[in-house]
Structure formats: structure tokens, C-alpha cells
Amino acid sequence: MNHQNPIITLRDLKKSYDGTTDVLKGINLDIAPGQIIGYIGPNGAGKTTTVKIMIGMIPEFSGEVRVFGLNISDHAQDVKKRIGYVPETAALYETLTPNEFLRFLGQIHEIPGPEIQKRAADMLRLFGLKENADARMTSFSKGMKQKVLIIASMIHDPDILFMDEPLSGLDANMMVVVKEILSRLAAKGKTIFYCSHVMDVVERVCDRIVIIDKGTIIADGTFDELQGMNKGESLERIFTQLTGSSGQDRLAEEFISAFERDRKP
């Protein structure tokens, strides 16, 4: 990478649960500000664990993690003030209304009341939730909850956004809007760490793609660089070539034949 001052640095990051299962086996990564990083990998590769360590949700790990140049182990609170996170599961206090929830987040982030109200009103209106701003979220659809989550991750104007499948549940129009928001944020110098299984979105949105498998990084570069290495035409093909252990075709074939086996007496 050509930037001198990375905004996130991971050095030999390792994590194991109960001493036996190694989830991360030494991740090294430098991330420059203003980039959208696509972080992809098969199920159970360690994506969410990496993110949770970077945002201070998992305090026990070995190696060094620096965000904004601050060691996460010592400065978790300072880091948390300047990051946003969209978790994979739509975790919200659903008995609250979006306005109440966002006001609460404003209090936690020490944003003055009138300011947060204005921001919340604007963002909810733009995401088409104006009518629902004072309705309890218990009745919300998956997409509506996802919109609230995205707003919640950005309401305090963070410098780094960590997003785990942020587009899930959104309709096509909304996806376009969010993708556009992300590229504009990046243009303004914000960094976005984007985890997803949806390859074509990653392919189009991300400046740099990092593929992780079984706790180690197996590929890292722009989409063009990855294509040059592996002759595949789409990210999906590159991904399956790199991470698939046996042929996906054969797997699908066997999956289908499971029905036939079953029918035999």
C-alpha cells in the first residue's frame, strides 16, 4: 500500500476459543484511510471475529491491533467514540421507537440533544422512515430494522464504519442508495470495512478485497489484481477457486443425489 499512515493495523492477530479452536491464525493487515475494504471469506472463516476484535468487543486475543494508531487493548473507549458498526444480526431494542433509540445513542456519544434530533429526523426521512419515527420497532420489517441499524451506525459521524452484511433485507433501490452513500463517505476520507457474502456487491463497491479462509488471509488486492492472479472473470469464481476445497459442481451434484439415495429401499 502506498499510504504511509494506516488507519487500522493488525499485526499477527491470533484468536482461539478455549485454547483449542483457532479462529484466527495470524492476520496481518494495513488499511489506509478513505478506502472501502471488502472482507470476504467462507462461513466460519473468522470475519466477524476479526471485526469484533477491531471494535473492542472481544478483548482477549494475541497480537497487536491499532485503530487510529491507538492500541485497542488500552484505548477501546477512545476508538469506540469514532467508529460505527452494523452487526450481522439485526440487534435493536425493539420496544423502543427509532427516535428514542437514536436519541439514546446520541447521549452515549455525547452529541447535544437538538443536534441528534435534527440528524435523526433527516436520516429517517431520507430512508423513508419518517412515518415510523415514533412507532415501536417490534412491528418493523427486516428491511426497516436494517435501515435503523445503518442510521444508528452513522449517526455520530464516525471515521471508520464496520459493516457486516449491511444490505441484507434492503430493497434494490435502497441498496443503490446505501452503496452510493458508502462511496461518498469514502471520498470524504472515511474508511469502510465491509464484510459480505454477496460477491458482486463487493466486486463493485470495494477498492480493495481481502479474502480470508480458515483464519488466514489468502488473497489481498484490488479486484483487478485478483483477476490478474487467477484468470477468473468474476469475484465469485475467484472466490470459489481460492476457498473451495473440492469442486462446487460435484458438491451440488451430490446434494441433489441425496434425494435419490433416500428413495432407494
Added chain:
Amino acid sequence: MTDFILKILDGFRRLFEILKVDYPKFRALLWIKLTIDNRQEKSVAQRKSNKEVSNSMIWVMFIYAFMGLFAGLLLVQIPSLFTALVIIQAMIMVMTAVALISDFSSVLLDTTDNAIIQFRPIDGRTLAVVRIVHITVYMLMITLSLSLGTLVVGTVKYGPVFTLTFPVSLIFSVLFIVFLSNIFYLLLIKISGEERFRDIILYFQIFMAAVALGSYQLLPRLMGASLLKGFTIEIRWWTYLVPPAWAAAPVDAAVRGVISKEALFLTLMGIGLPVLFVVVVVKYLAPGFNKALLELEKTGPAREKKTLGRSSPIFFSRIATSRPVERAAFQLVWLISSRDRKFKLKTYPTFGYMMIIAAVLTLRGKGGLAQTLQNLPNTKLYLVFLYVGCMLIPMTLFQMRLSDQFQAAWIYRSLPIARPGDLFRGGVKAMVVKFGGSIFFLLSIPTLFIWGPPVIDDIGLAFVNMIFTSYALSLIVKNELPFAKPYGVAREAQKGIAGFLLLILPGLLGLVHFGLTSIPYGVLVAVPVIAVLIWPVSKIIDSIRWDMIAPV
């Protein structure tokens, strides 16, 4: 209500700041938690227009206030104020501790909001204090309703000084209990590995709840009503070790206007120790609490050893069920009830203390214990034993409908199930076989040992009655499928109200059984009669339609 509580806390803002709590964030989060609790209560009331108790926290407080009335009467009975207060405070502390451990510890150990809070800039100490204050609010509500009777009686008998000092002493008692249990939890998290922590907590909670409730039964009997009249507690060296004495001494001293050296010392203990606990917990232990709780969330890859084919749920489901849906539900409920910690936490303590109650009822004789045991075969007290067993199984049925993963219940509706009653039947049968079977097996051993083979028919009738009671009482919750309803802070307490209902039917059947024992062959004839009675009840269950089931 929420605003009122927060306003009071605002008065103590400096105190929180001294403890390095980020007060604005603390207030914001506490507002959220109390608001959510309020709404959960309300939404239940709104959603269900049927028999469901609308505002259960109020009901619980009412029941506690009723129990507190008897405590208040002790003030009349016992001439020595100090002695009466020690007993009353002991009772209040035990009740509060039991409520905390059995019903509200979920508030303390809750990890569900980690995904929302943990990555926000709010420090571990503030988070932990929010947790503690949140639970203290509930404990204070329970304590206040418990002490209402004492307050009224005390005011009448001892005047306004009592009115002013007694509530203050209560606040310190509650703080003492809450922080003591906190210290215990925190130390346990630090000492034991995260994995085993929840198991240890579970078994401890079961043990504590059983012992506390059991001793609550035992203590008055040990003292005896006649003993109580001239009973006074002298201040000796061990008095300083009894927490209720710390709270009782200052009130006693204030009312009498005599401040002795002993009372002063006890008062200092009563104020000093809770304050010390607060400092220790907040300063040293709390910052690590959330970190530890985070670790708790991650359960290692727990593998089930048994191959399902030969396991007991499969085996018993073949015997107890015939319809496919029923059999599936039987196995599902059996497995989940064995693995869901919350389910175990809610049911097993009840088993424990009901057993203690049964033992107390059987062994309370006029003479010594040895004589009571000798006389036992001549009595019909085994019925007490067996019918306490009858009360336990319907309780598990009330628990069966609750789960943290209630959202998974969408699956029932997505499947081609014509009669939802089959799901319900399977669940009821699983509980009856699993818990009813094992409890009756356990109860039969001492019963047969003491009373011998002649009571075999009695065990049979009690067993059939247990099945009948379970089926009949399950109809109260027949519109709720297994594990389809969320737990809630306020709703937890409904158990107490349902508990009263549970006592009546088994009690009635027990009385009938008692009557039948004096008729030759009465018991033997009753067995098939009751067995036949089960049939119409199970027909009602069969008739449950989908539109009668509460929506998820």
C-alpha cells in the same frame, strides 16, 4: 414511574460521579432499560385481552405486601422491638435474596444487548452500575411492598420516629443483599472458567432457592409460636455477624432514644458494609464484569455425545405417543428442556423446595424426630409426599411455553400441522413422562421403604392424578405452544400467581384420595375412574385450532 426513579437518582448524581460513573450515559441507558421493561408489561396487556394478568409487577407487589402483613403482626406479638425487627429484617432479606436469585438474576447476567451497547463508547464500570441499579430498583420495589405492613403497624405502635428510620434501614438491607450477590457472581466469573460459570450459577441458584425457601418453612416451626412470645435476642458477640441485626439496631435505638455502644456499632456495620461493598464492586470488580459476560456469550462447540437413536427421548416417545406430530413435539420439548439453562433454572429450584416442604410437613411431629419417624407408618402422611409431586409437574408446563428463543416458534406455523393440539399434547406428555416419571420414581422409594407394599395402589392413584392434574391445568395455557413466548422481567413473576392455582387442584384430589383410603378398595377403584377422566381433557386439547393459538 421511570422518570420518578431517575429524578430520585439525579439527587445522588455526585455520589455516582465520585464512583467514576459517567452519569449522563448511565442515566440514558437506565432510562432505556426501565422504559423497555414498562413497555413489555404493557404490550402483554394490550396483545392479550383474555385472562392474562395485565400488570403483573403490581400483582407481585400486592402478594408480597400481603405476606408482609404477617411480618408486621410480629411487632404486636413480640414485646422487644429489637427482636421483632431482627426477625422481620431476616425475613425481608431472605425473600429479597430469593427473588433476586431465582427471578431477577437474568437481569444481572443478561447479555442480549451486547450487540447494541458493547461497541459504543460506554465504559465497563458505567455498564455494570446500570445493571446493578436496574436490579436494585426491582429489589427495592419488592422490599417496600414486603415492609408495608411492618411500617403501618410500627407507626401505630412506635410513632413517627419508626416511620422515618425503618425505610432507611431497609434501603441498606437491600443494598447489602444486591451487592453481596454481585460480589459472589463476580468472584465466580473470575475464578471459574467462563464455560462452566453458567452451570455453576445454575446449580447454586437451584440450591440457594431451595434452601432459602425451605428454611423459611423451617424457622417458624423451630421457634414455635409459644416460644415467640417471651423471645428476646440479646446482643452477644455473634449478633454482630447477623446482618438483620445491623438494620434492626438503629431503628430500635432511635425509637427508644437510647443509643448504646452496641447499637452504635451494629449501625456502623449496617451502613459501613454496604458502602464498602459498593466501593469494592464498582471500583475493582465491575470493570471486568462485562468483559467476563462477553466471554460467557461464546459457548464452545458443545457436542452431544449420544447418537439420538438410542437416547431416552426417543425411547419414551415411542411408548407415550402415537401421532407423528405429537412424537416430534415430545422429543423436541424433552431435548430443549434438558439443554435450556433458563428452563432448568426456573424449574429445578421449585423441585428442591417443594421436596423440603414435603419433608417438613411429614416430619413435624409433637415429640422428637425419632418418635415422629416411629409413628410414621401408622399415618397417611405419604399422601403429602405424593401430592407435592403432583403440584410440580403442572409448574413445568407453565415453564414449557417460555423461551429466549421464542422467535423460533415460526416453525410451527410453517409446517403442515393440521392439529396444533398435537404439538401441545406432545409437550405435555414429555413433561409428564420426564419430570412426573422421575419425581414419582424418587418419591416412591422412601414411601415404599417406610409404608411398605400396601401403599402401592396409593402411589398408582397419585400417579394417575398427577397426569390428570397436568392435563387439566395445561388447559390454562393451551393457547401457547412450547417455547413460543418470551421471558420478561415482569412476566417472570406470574409464576407466583399460577402457583396458587396449582395448589388447589392437587390439594383437592389429595383430600379425595385421603377419604378413599378409609373405604375398602376405594383407592383401587378410583385409579381407572381418574384414568378415564383424562380422556375428555385430552379431547379438549385435540380440539385446539390454529386461530386459538396466540400469535408469535
